[in-house]
Amino acid sequence: MIHVLDPGPQTTVQDAGRSGHMRYGIPPSGPVDRHSFVLANRLVGNPDGAAALEFTLMGPRLRAETPCTIAVTGADAPLTLNDAAAPVWTTLTLAAGDVVRIGAARAGVRGYVAVAGGIDVPPVLGSRSTYLRGRMGGVHGRPVARDDRLPLGAAPAAPRRRTVPSEARPKWGGEPALRVVLGPQADRFTDEGIAAFLGGSYEVLPQSDRMGVRLRGARIAHARGHDIISDGIALGAVQVPGDGQPIVLLVDRQSTGGYTKIATVCSFDIARVGQAKPGQRLRFTAVDVATAHRLLKESDAALARVELEEIA
Amino acid sequence: MLVELGEGISVDVNTRVRALEYLIAQKAVPGVVETVPTYSALLVYYDPSIVGYDGLCGQLAALAEQATTTAMPPAREVELPCCYEGELGPDVEAAAQRLELSVDELVRLHEGAEYLVYFIGFTPGLPYMTGAPERLTIARLDNPRVKVPAGSVAIGGIQCCIYPVESPGGFWLLGRTPVRLYDPEASEPILLKPGDRVRFRRIERREYNDIAERVAAGRFRPVIR
Numbered sequence: 001m002i003h004v005l006d007p008g009p010q011t012t013v014q015d016a017g018r019s020g021h022m023r024y025g026i027p028p029s030g031p032v033d034r035h036s037f038v039l040a041n042r043l044v045g046n047p048d049g050a051a052a053l054e055f056t057l058m059g060p061r062l063r064a065e066t067p068c069t070i071a072v073t074g075a076d077a078p079l080t081l082n083d084a085a086a087p088v089w090t091t092l093t094l095a096a097g098d099v100v101r102i103g104a105a106r107a108g109v110r111g112y113v114a115v116a117g118g119i120d121v122p123p124v125l126g127s128r129s130t131y132l133r134g135r136m137g138g139v140h141g142r143p144v145a146r147d148d149r150l151p152l153g154a155a156p157a158a159p160r161r162r163t164v165p166s167e168a169r170p171k172w173g174g175e176p177a178l179r180v181v182l183g184p185q186a187d188r189f190t191d192e193g194i195a196a197f198l199g200g201s202y203e204v205l206p207q208s209d210r211m212g213v214r215l216r217g218a219r220i221a222h223a224r225g226h227d228i229i230s231d232g233i234a235l236g237a238v239q240v241p242g243d244g245q246p247i248v249l250l251v252d253r254q255s256t257g258g259y260t261k262i263a264t265v266c267s268f269d270i271a272r273v274g275q276a277k278p279g280q281r282l283r284f285t286a287v288d289v290a291t292a293h294r295l296l297k298e299s300d301a302a303l304a305r306v307e308l309e310e311i312a
Numbered sequence: 313m314l315v316e317l318g319e320g321i322s323v324d325v326n327t328r329v330r331a332l333e334y335l336i337a338q339k340a341v342p343g344v345v346e347t348v349p350t351y352s353a354l355l356v357y358y359d360p361s362i363v364g365y366d367g368l369c370g371q372l373a374a375l376a377e378q379a380t381t382t383a384m385p386p387a388r389e390v391e392l393p394c395c396y397e398g399e400l401g402p403d404v405e406a407a408a409q410r411l412e413l414s415v416d417e418l419v420r421l422h423e424g425a426e427y428l429v430y431f432i433g434f435t436p437g438l439p440y441m442t443g444a445p446e447r448l449t450i451a452r453l454d455n456p457r458v459k460v461p462a463g464s465v466a467i468g469g470i471q472c473c474i475y476p477v478e479s480p481g482g483f484w485l486l487g488r489t490p491v492r493l494y495d496p497e498a499s500e501p502i503l504l505k506p507g508d509r510v511r512f513r514r515i516e517r518r519e520y521n522d523i524a525e526r527v528a529a530g531r532f533r534p535v536i537r
Contacts, residue, residue, distance in 0.1 A: 230433060232348035
């Protein structure tokens, strides 16, 4: 059992996500940064998709009610164990009564706290992920709150202490170039509009959340109207409403919508969108579908290949 | 992959969209993970480690040829009680005035029609429907509401929708159903499905309150045939 002493601004339970319900308007949810989420689970000996905590900009303060094993990954935030600095991206063994505290993110937005055995909230439609707008999953469909006591699943025998090698820890910050496939409505924009989208840099706005990241930069001009009759919205869809400013849609997105979509950010670059802080800038680079599929395969293989290092 | 089966909002085109979705599920096309039907297109999520883009295009194009009404099982008919009175139907008088109808005529036309659920989208369980007589075609509100109460039954353009959760909205609110279209606590959280036929049954305020109580206690199921 984990006792939440302070939840941080928005901390939710997320597992691999809820699939098969978008045709009923229910998005998949799940972690925004799958790479960091999966590695947190591996560090504590869990299956890749076990339910963990995702925090936003500032981490929670948690007390172990029973001995347990945790790992913190994702956004670069300071971690303390009983007020002494502790390593992130590393397996940590907690005794009953130990308190961990995660501070403000220096880079990145979302961090993950995995606990051996996973967080054992009841699954809803096959998933423990929290969908905040739909008040579904996680802890009664809401973010975790002060004094919540999070039940844990049966943990495997005390996992070995391991750490993620530094080359497999993503670096946030800078001005990432995101790979996109143009479409499905790229033909609804002027050539100048597409050139602006691919040539400019776009600033992340504070109104961004798990539904979508709002951006501001060079105006993307429509050729004929910004509204379409509603169609489905894929993960990473770049929607451009009438003001010409793009919105990249993430895991809690609306399932359908009526704005034109100029492109789709490739799934392997979604974490880099979701980890960009307000004020940080992003760029877009077009690739074709075959290249996108090849890069996805490489990205999946790289994650599968990560070898956790044993530590004493 | 977005498969477009036509243009615009029409029963024919949308029927082909839903038929294609049905065929994909029936044939269990390898690599297809999830599908989202809308008015005239089907969004197909697929796993490129199982099926490539060109291969899937070919398979879906072949299935699209067979996608017609006859390919699908019969539609369900769902009857939803709806109260058009007082604060439950805050726009009913203004809409009647705009359409140059009496309130009673407006309500009779609205509850007398059968509505087709083209698809569910935007928020959990929200049905996109048409079916109202042409006489009820109405431009959307000039000033969309920031908060529309859950259960509101509304019209805009040629469409009719029901808001399952409190959300913003630009349609005219004619009434409210006490039935929950989305209940995250239920074993089946979503009431309506793409392809359903919906009818409204006019109820008075007393019956609305009564059904609302039974819904809250988990003792009410709408009539589904």
